[in-house]
Amino acid sequence: MPLGKERRQAAARAEIVGACWELAREHGLSGFTMRQIAAAVGVQAPSLYTYFESKHAIYDFMFTEGNAAFRDAMRSVPTLEDRREQLRVAARAFVDFCLADPVRFQLLFQRMIPGFVPSPQAYAPAVEAFESMRAAFARIDITRSEDLDLWTALVTGLVSQQLANDPDGDRWLALTDAAADMFAAGLECSRFSRQTN
Incomplete structure (x- = not known):
């Protein structure tokens, strides 16, 4: 061509x-x-x-674009030595990205389109974003898959609650730092519990 x-x-x-x-x-x-x-x-x-070839092919292209933007936003999160501050910065970056475009958030994280399954190519930037997060969290000694899963559920849940219940306000947005602090404290308690058992 x-x-x-x-x-x-x-x-x-x-x-x-x-x-x-x-x-x-x-x-x-x-x-x-x-x-x-x-x-x-x-x-x-x-x-x-x-x-x-279809409307789903258009959604796939949109999914690719959205995930590329997500990957780039997550890669731009600064690396900090302090675990709690790193978690706060990462949580704010995620929440800000999602709230900047609620439709993009729905496409990427809520699977709102019946029958649409993103192609491996469209999903690849999301995998890259997750791997960037995994590497950043490993630097602050967060490596367990369960902890990463809990983190993604926590920050995605904040966004979902904000969009569903206070779309023009900041009720859940204002809890971002507290959620990061709670996660950090939970990690410390969990590690102490594992060490003493």
Whole structure:
């Protein structure tokens, strides 16, 4: 495929996906149709299939974009020596990323679209983000899989509660540092308990 054609196709795909993000923010992730997408970009609906084989293929592209942004945001979290401060900074970064775009959060972390399963390619940046977190936490002596699972449940739960119950406020957002401190204290108690048993 000639380079000019590749660029035009990439630009068209980006325009379609951009329109989908906007439609998702207006109507919900599964609340818009291929016809609405086509109208948003000024083409006939069948033309969309030149660029994406299905609506799920568009979601897959959106999932890739969202996870790449997530990976980059998590990689930019500063590395600190103090465990509690590192956890606070990591929690704030995660919560801020998610609350910046609730629709993206739903796509990445809540699986709101019936029948949509991300491809391995779309999921790869999420794996990279998790591995970055694993490496950062290993530097502060957090290495058990159970602890990492608990951490992800804790911070994702904060975001879910905030979006569901106080979307324009900060009721759960304000608990981010306290949640990180609670997690750190729980780790210390758990380790002490394992050492004494």
